[in-house]
Amino acid sequence: MKVLIAEDEPISRLLTSEKLKSWGYNVIEVENGKEVIETIERQPDIQLCILDWEMPEIDGLELCSRLREIDRSGSFYIIILTSKHKASFMIEALDKGADDFISKPFVPEELRVRLQVGARILKKENQLIHAAESDPLTGILNRKAFLLELDKIWALTKRQKQPFAILMLDIDHFKQINDKFGHIAGDQVLKQFCELVQQQIRQYDCFARYGGEEFVLFLPDTDVDQCERIAERIRATTESNLFTYDGEHVSMTVSIGASIYYENYLSAQEMLKAADKAAYEAKQEGRNKVVLATLPF
Numbered sequence: 502m503k504v505l506i507a508e509d510e511p512i513s514r515l516l517t518s519e520k521l522k523s524w525g526y527n528v529i530e531v532e533n534g535k536e537v538i539e540t541i542e543r544q545p546d547i548q549l550c551i552l553d554w555e556m557p558e559i560d561g562l563e564l565c566s567r568l569r570e571i572d573r574s575g576s577f578y579i580i581i582l583t584s585k586h587k588a589s590f591m592i593e594a595l596d597k598g599a600d601d602f603i604s605k606p607f608v609p610e611e612l613r614v615r616l617q618v619g620a621r622i623l624k625k626e627n628q629l630i631h632a633a634e635s636d637p638l639t640g641i642l643n644r645k646a647f648l649l650e651l652d653k654i655w656a657l658t659k660r661q662k663q664p665f666a667i668l669m670l671d672i673d674h675f676k677q678i679n680d681k682f683g684h685i686a687g688d689q690v691l692k693q694f695c696e697l698v699q700q701q702i703r704q705y706d707c708f709a710r711y712g713g714e715e716f717v718l719f720l721p722d723t724d725v726d727q728c729e730r731i732a733e734r735i736r737a738t739t740e741s742n743l744f745t746y747d748g749e750h751v752s753m754t755v756s757i758g759a760s761i762y763y764e765n766y767l768s769a770q771e772m773l774k775a776a777d778k779a780a781y782e783a784k785q786e787g788r789n790k791v792v793l794a795t796l797p798f
């Protein structure tokens with residue numbers, strides 16, 4: 502697990518860092534508050550932080566407030582490590598958003614067990630966040646989490662003026678698969694479909710289950726040609742793939758509607774609606790098809 506140590510005094514920073522490394526932590530060292538913010542922006546997986554109270558640029562307490570304001574999925578566990586001893590300082594630190602407070606010079610074993618507490622709390626919290634954001638059957642993002650994510654990416658991508666696309670993927674005649682092979686087989690096929698799609702997308706694409714046999718894919722940095730290529734590849738591999746359940750082969754196809762960002766779209770929801778309408782048209786035109794949404798006026 503990563504631990505960020507922010508300490509302006511080099512010897513003290515080195516001693517704490519060596520201890521943490523001997524306990525198996527992956528340590529990132531910085532020497533002032535500004536570097537804390539920059540490092541966390543670059544490495545969003547940092548959650549456990551040991552902050553000195555008095556530091557140049559931004560002090561440890563101000564950092565507590567700033568880190569609490571960052572809008573991200575995983576939270577922080579912050580330990581203030583300081584030469585201040587009085588109970589009133591500890592109260593002030595916890596009041597400003599620290600999770601724990603240790604006075605220097607510290608007993609190494611005390612820091613070790615307090616870090617353990619932090620790591621335990623973060624692990625539980627991360628499990629709860631994962632459960633709230635993911636679809637229990639397929640493990641991919643659920644609809645609610647996708648819509649929240651979409652609003653964030655929409656704002657960011659528009660600012661960066663990058664093209665992007667949304668695909669709606671609706672499995673064809675899925676009811677017939679359930680009817681023929683049973684509901685458990687249907688579940689297995691849905692999982693295999695998700696794995697198949699995930700093999701064909703990039704790490705920063707956002708794939709989610711929108712509803713029963715309906716999925717949605719957000720593709721940042723994707724123009725019309727790339728979008729058509731990706732959608733067509735997913736359609737073709739779904740058609741040719743042999744989904745299996747209990748030794749039996751299950752064939753299936755998918756209808757895909759796609760919308761490409763265009764400045765007349767006023768919101769992510771509007772683009773989503775256009776992709777959904779295009780998927781409906783793909784169904785109407787015989788299924789197992791990709792249809793691009795017409796651009797809004």
Ligand SMILES: Nc1nc2c(ncn2[C@@H]2O[C@H](COP(=O)(O)OP(=O)(O)OP(=O)(O)O)[C@@H](O)[C@H]2O)c(=O)[nH]1
Nearest residue numbers: 671672673674675676677679684685687688713714
């Ligand atoms: N096994 C399984 N089936 C599901 C799940 N969620 C939804 N379904 C089934 O998906 C089927 C969707 O049926 P319809 O909406 O008629 O759509 P379809 O049969 O795919 O037909 P078209 O979309 O028109 O091609 C229903 O039978 C649902 O019970 C799930 O989690 N597991």
